[in-house]
Every structure is written in structure tokens, then in C-alpha cells.
Amino acid sequence: MAENNSNNNTGNTRSNAKFRKGLDIFLFLLPAILLFVGILIAPIAVSLYRSFQKWNGFTPGTFIGFKNYTDLFTSGSLHFVPALKNALIIAFFSVFVQLPFSLFLALLLGRKYKGERFFLTVYFMPVLISTVVIGQLWLKIYNPDYGILNRALMAVGLESWTHVWVGDPKTALGSVVVPTVWQYIGYHMLLMYAGVKGVSPDLREAAMLDGATNWQVDRYVVIPIIKPIIRTSVIFAVTGSLKSYDLIRIITNAGPTHKTEVPSTLLEDMLFLRNRYGMGSTISVMLIILCFAFALAITAVFKDKE
Amino acid sequence: MEERYTLKKSNPALKVFIYILLVVWAFINLFPIYFMFTFSLKSNEEIFGKNVVGLPHEWRWSNYSSAMGTGNMGLYFFNSVLVTVFSIAISIMAAMMATYALTRIKWKWAEMTNAFFMLGLTIPLQASIVPVYVILSKLHWLNHYSTLIIPYSAFTLSMSILICTGFMVDIPYDLDEAARIDGCGLWGTFFRIIAPLLKPALSTIGIYAFLQCWNEFMFANVFISDSKHRTLPVGIKALSGAYTTDWGPIGAALVIATFPTLIIYIFLSRKIQDSFIAGAVKG
Numbered sequence: 001m002a003e004n005n006s007n008n009n010t011g012n013t014r015s016n017a018k019f020r021k022g023l024d025i026f027l028f029l030l031p032a033i034l035l036f037v038g039i040l041i042a043p044i045a046v047s048l049y050r051s052f053q054k055w056n057g058f059t060p061g062t063f064i065g066f067k068n069y070t071d072l073f074t075s076g077s078l079h080f081v082p083a084l085k086n087a088l089i090i091a092f093f094s095v096f097v098q099l100p101f102s103l104f105l106a107l108l109l110g111r112k113y114k115g116e117r118f119f120l121t122v123y124f125m126p127v128l129i130s131t132v133v134i135g136q137l138w139l140k141i142y143n144p145d146y147g148i149l150n151r152a153l154m155a156v157g158l159e160s161w162t163h164v165w166v167g168d169p170k171t172a173l174g175s176v177v178v179p180t181v182w183q184y185i186g187y188h189m190l191l192m193y194a195g196v197k198g199v200s201p202d203l204r205e206a207a208m209l210d211g212a213t214n215w216q217v218d219r220y221v222v223i224p225i226i227k228p229i230i231r232t233s234v235i236f237a238v239t240g241s242l243k244s245y246d247l248i249r250i251i252t253n254a255g256p257t258h259k260t261e262v263p264s265t266l267l268e269d270m271l272f273l274r275n276r277y278g279m280g281s282t283i284s285v286m287l288i289i290l291c292f293a294f295a296l297a298i299t300a301v302f303k304d305k306e
Numbered sequence: 307m308e309e310r311y312t313l314k315k316s317n318p319a320l321k322v323f324i325y326i327l328l329v330v331w332a333f334i335n336l337f338p339i340y341f342m343f344t345f346s347l348k349s350n351e352e353i354f355g356k357n358v359v360g361l362p363h364e365w366r367w368s369n370y371s372s373a374m375g376t377g378n379m380g381l382y383f384f385n386s387v388l389v390t391v392f393s394i395a396i397s398i399m400a401a402m403m404a405t406y407a408l409t410r411i412k413w414k415w416a417e418m419t420n421a422f423f424m425l426g427l428t429i430p431l432q433a434s435i436v437p438v439y440v441i442l443s444k445l446h447w448l449n450h451y452s453t454l455i456i457p458y459s460a461f462t463l464s465m466s467i468l469i470c471t472g473f474m475v476d477i478p479y480d481l482d483e484a485a486r487i488d489g490c491g492l493w494g495t496f497f498r499i500i501a502p503l504l505k506p507a508l509s510t511i512g513i514y515a516f517l518q519c520w521n522e523f524m525f526a527n528v529f530i531s532d533s534k535h536r537t538l539p540v541g542i543k544a545l546s547g548a549y550t551t552d553w554g555p556i557g558a559a560l561v562i563a564t565f566p567t568l569i570i571y572i573f574l575s576r577k578i579q580d581s582f583i584a585g586a587v588k589g
Contacts, residue, residue, distance in 0.1 A: 050437070124582075
């Protein structure tokens with residue numbers, strides 16, 4: 001196709017070839033642009049536009065300025081503030097429980113214990129399992145009558161601790177946080193482990209010869225080197241928590257009485273239960289803003305520390 | 307020689323303690339899989355009665371036939387395969403072509419266009435769900451395979467481009483020039499020289515995209531309401547609503563959805579781990 005152009009008459013060749021190249025670039029990019037703009041960018045623009053409207057999805061919307069945004073934070077019946085709080089609680093446990101434990105495992109496995117490959121492979125397994133399956137399994141574990149958790153408590157004589165885990169407002173959020181944190185420990189561990197393995201053995205050896213213990217080597221040599229990976233993990237953990245949906249839908253279904261609502265479950269309710277498409281769009285936009293804001297803030301925090 | 311120094315100093319008690327910890331954590335990660343497999347083969351009497359965590363006394367494979375039969379898991383499995391395969395194929399093709407234009411053709415806006423695509427790594431899936439849902443429902447386009455295939459390929463695109471870029475910049479540019487001298491145009495170079503060299507990238511992208519699509523729940527749950535086009539995650543949710551008191555068939559459904567992935571993982575663990583690492587290193 002393009003090669004034919006080189007034989008054209010000399011006068012038009014240059015501009016012709018330039019046009020041809022531009023066209024080729026456009027054609028190469030076309031499928032990706034169609035998908036990306038059609039499914040992501042244009043809908044986001046529409047969401048942004050609709051987020052300023054009162055709109056039920058069928059009739060034309062009416063423009064109401066920032067009312068949806070202010071309602072989100074002031075109207076108690078929307079449950080957005082508690083939902084955001086729940087998402088941030090999940091984010092907190094991800095960053096301060098999940099990631100330190102992942103790092104700890106990655107550092108241990110980086111020391112070449114026997115069976116390193118086996119442990120690595122097993123620890124990563126939960127990541128591959130669909131969250132719906134994980135949710136179903138944990139439901140069976142939490143089941144008040146037949147679940148393993150209550151049975152185990154009874155077996156060791158702690159009958160007073162047995163509980164309707166998912167149904168009790170006090171423990172409902174916790175019963176979602178535990179599987180969420182557990183499932184992705186292996187994921188962050190794998191990323192960090194790759195970083196630990198990337199640290200040159202010479203560096204490690206030099207530090208050991210200077211009399212550093214394993215923990216000191218990890219603290220002063222390995223961790224500073226894998227900082228960019230830790231930053232990536234923190235960003236993934238926080239944005240992932242803001243987006244959480246699957247396990248909540250399956251385990252608690254946002255209940256009891258909205259106690260475990262998160263922004264994504266609210267978003268779905270706005271579409272299917274309340275016909276408030278304008279407000280649904282507002283929640284989408286808030287989620288994008290929050291994800292980008294947290295990603296930037298985390299990057300900034302890590303820069304400061306350097 | 308590099309192996310020896312690492313453990314020289316640690317005391318044996320600490321080492322034993324660390325091993326116990328590693329083994330306990332391995333057990334915690336394997337137990338749910340074991341639990342799912344065993345209760346998929348038990349009757350309610352066993353699950354609710356004396357034999358909660360042991361191996362089944364009587365192996366009830368009939369749980370699997372009820373999951374496949376009345377539970378429709380066979381159909382959901384087929385749907386998941388179909389949606390996943392097409393999503394991956396579209397995503398890979400679009401990503402390879404785009405990456406070629408972004409990394410191997412010199413033009414002014416290449417870098418900016420690349421940054422534009424990388425926005426997709428941070429944008430949450432939820433961002434577009436309202437308008438896409440409204441448009442699809444107005445076009446009566448809900449409840450088709452393509453209802454999921456198109457969004458899935460769009461959402462895996464950014465990561466596919468990112469991974470593809472990593473592989474494509476490693477291909478020497480001399481090859482392009484040689485091809486040009488031999489009379490290949492941009493398209494000829496792409497299809498005959500570059501695309502065949504990207505085979506290792508394909509498996510990396512494919513694995514990553516496979517897990518995204520295979521396990522995706524939110525879009526599938528919102529966009530698919532008829533049972534004919536349900537994928538596995540939505541199918542399992544529906545099944546668990548139908549079999550609230552009968553755990554065996556649910557267990558069978560969970561096994562059907564999970565074990566193919568796990569079995570592939572056992573054989574390709576390093577490859578699969580590498581693809582997750584490749585997807586995050588630049589992130």
C-alpha cells in the first residue's frame with residue numbers, strides 16, 4: 001500500500017508521503033481510539049454533563065448546577081458520606097494491614113528459603129479466584145448456623161463469641177474487610193517480591209560483610225530500592241478500595257440497613273432502584289476525581305520522603 | 307556462592323518460627339480451595355452435620371450434574387469462554403496496532419497520545435457505567451455477548467498497550483529499516499515483521515486480560531439480566547439465590563468456575579506471575 005507512493009512523480013511525493021503517513025498512523029490508532037473514546041472518554045464526558053442535572057434517564061434532564069454534588073455530602077438519605085467512609089476504612093486496612101504483611105512476606109521469600117517457589121505460588125492463588133467465588137466461600141464460613149467460624153468457636157468453648165457475622169451491623173463491615181484484605185495480599189507480595197529479587201546480590205553481600213543483619217539489609221538497602229513498587233501498591237490498594245463492589249454485593253449486599261454501602265453499590269441503586277441517573281453520574285464523577293486525587297497525593301507523599 | 311551468606315547469621319529458633327509462619331499462611335490460602343472442593347461433593351447432612359471439614363464420606367458427583375443441569379453452569383461456562391476470548395482478541399489486536407503507531411512511527415503527538423491511553427489505568431470501571439448503560443438500553447443492546455465484549459476490550463486496552471510497549475521497544479529498529487529497504491510499507495512491516503515477533507507479549511497480555519474478563523462482575527451484573535447470556539460470576543450469584551439451602555451444587559458451581567484457572571496456573575505459574583508483574587512495574 002504505502003510502498004507504491006515512492007514511485008510517484010517527484011513533485012507531489014513529499015506532501016503525498018506525509019499525508020499517507022498521517023493516514024497510516026490514524027488507521028493504526030483507529031480501533032484503539034474507537035474503543036477507548038467510545039467506551040471510556042465520551043461516557044465520562046457525558047457523566048460529567050449529566051452530573052449537573054436532575055435526570056431520570058428517559059426524559060430530558062433539568063440543569064441544577066452543583067446541587068447533586070452538595071446533596072451527596074449533605075443529604076442523609078443518600079448514604080454517600082457513610083459509603084465513602086466505608087470505602088476509606090477498607091482503604092485504611094489495605095494500606096496499613098495488607099501491604100505491610102505483603103512486604104513482610106516478600107522480604108522473607110526474597111531470602112531464599114527452601115520452598116520459596118512453592119510458597120510464592122500458593123500465596124498468589126487467591127488473586128486468581130473470582131471475587132464472586134471468594135464471596136460465596138466466605139458466606140459459607142460466616143453462616144450463623146453451619147459456618148466454620150461459629151463451629152470453630154464452639155469447638156474451643158467460646159460459644160459466647162459466636163455471632164451472626166454478616167447480619168449484625170457491628171460486624172458486617174469487618175466481615176467484608178477480612179476477605180478483601182486477605183485476597184490481595186498475594187498480589188502485592190508478588191509485585192514486591194519481584195522488586196526484592198531485582199536488588200543485586202552484590203549490594204546485599206556488601207551490606208552483610210559490613211555486619212548488617214538480614215533485617216537491617218531489608219530496612220536500609222532493599223526497601224529504599226523497591227520504593228517505587230511500594231508506591232504503586234499503595235495506589236492500587238487505595239483506588240481499588242474506593243472502587244470496591246464485588247465482595248460487598250455478594251457478602252452483605254450493602255446491608256444490614258445500608259451499614260456496608262460503598263459508592264459503587266450506591267451508584268447501582270441510583271440506576272435500578274431510584275431512577276436517579278443524574279445522581280448516579282455524579283457518583284461516577286466523584287469516583288474518578290477521588291481515584292485521581294488519591295493517586296496524585298500518594299505520588300506526592302512518596303516524592304517528599306525521598 | 308551467592309546463596310550461602312544469606313542465612314548464615316539467623317539463629318535456628320527464628321528460622322523454625324519463620325517456617326511455621328510460612329506454612330500456616332500457605333494453609334490459610336489453600337484451605338478455601340480444599341473446603342470448596344470437598345463440600346462440592348458432600349450432601350447437606352455431611353456439610354451441616356458431623357463432617358464439616360473432612361473428606362466426603364460419600365462422593366456425590368450428582369452435585370455436579372445438578373450444577374450443570376438445573377444450574378446451567380455449562381452454558382455460563384461457555385458464555386464466559388466466548389466473551390473472554392473475543393474481548394482478549396479485540397484488545398490485543400487494537401493494542402498491537404496502536405502501540406506500533408506510538409512507538410515505531412515517528413510523529414509529533416506520539417508521546418501525548420500514549421499518555422492519553424494511559425489514563426485508562428487509573429479510570430475506574432464505574433466511570434462510564436451510567437452513560438454506557440443508558441445508550442445500550444436505548445439501542446436495545448443489553449443482553450448480548452457484545453454488550454460485555456466491547457466494554458471489556460476497552461477496559462483492558464490501556465494495560466495491553468502498556469505491556470505491548472514494553473515488548474515493542476525491545477525489538478531492534480534496524481529490522482524496520484531493513485524491511486523498508488526490501489520494499490515493505492508500514493502495514494507490511496507491521497504484519498510481516500513486528501506482529502510475529504510479539505508472540506511473547508501475546509501470552510503476557512492474554513493472561514492478564516483473561517483474568518480481568520473471566521472474573522469481572524460489575525458490568526456483567528448490571529448489563530446482563532437474561533439467563534442466556536450470563537457469565538460465570540453472575541451465574542454463580544443467581545445459582546446461590548436459587549440453592550440457598552442446598553450447598554453441594556453451589557460448591558460444584560464454584561469449583562467449575564475456579565478450577566480451570568487454578569489448574570492452568572499450576573502448570574504456568576511462573577508465566578502467569580510474570581504477566582502480573584509486567585502489568586504493574588510501570589504503573
